[in-house]
Amino acid sequence: MTDAVSPTPPAAAQPPLTLIEALVPAVGLVVLINLSFYLFGDAGALGPNQIALVVAATLGVGTFHYAPYAVFCWLSPLITIAFAFLGLRMPRLEKQGS
Numbered sequence: 132m133t134d135a136v137s138p139t140p141p142a143a144a145q146p147p148l149t150l151i152e153a154l155v156p157a158v159g160l161v162v163l164i165n166l167s168f169y170l171f172g173d174a175g176a177l178g179p180n181q182i183a184l185v186v187a188a189t190l191g192v193g194t195f196h197y198a199p200y201a202v203f204c205w206l207s208p209l210i211t212i213a214f215a216f217l218g219l220r221m222p223r224l225e226k227q228g229s
Contacts, residue, residue: 156188156189156191157188159188160184160185160188160189163184163187163188164181164184167181167184182204183197183201183204186204
């Protein structure tokens with residue numbers, strides 16, 4: 132007695148997005164950016180707030196699901212400040228003689 136594995140049928144091709152489906156992330160991003168300006172004023176366009184909104188809207192991920200990773204948006208400026216304080220930098224390349 133042999134166990135024959137039946138092949139799975141190929142997945143059906145998905146139809147292309149409609150205009151409305153394609154515009155939903157862009158409209159969502161505009162709404163979130165405007166909400167950010169309303170809540171935080173000019174500071175809403177700076178730093179981690181804006182980065183989190185862009186990432187959440189472009190990936191199509193809800194902000195609640197993105198929240199655990201948002202710590203990296205806040206960590207990046209802190210690491211930059213620490214590197215500057217400690218004097219860590221990339222070495223400059225010497226120009227070759229011309």
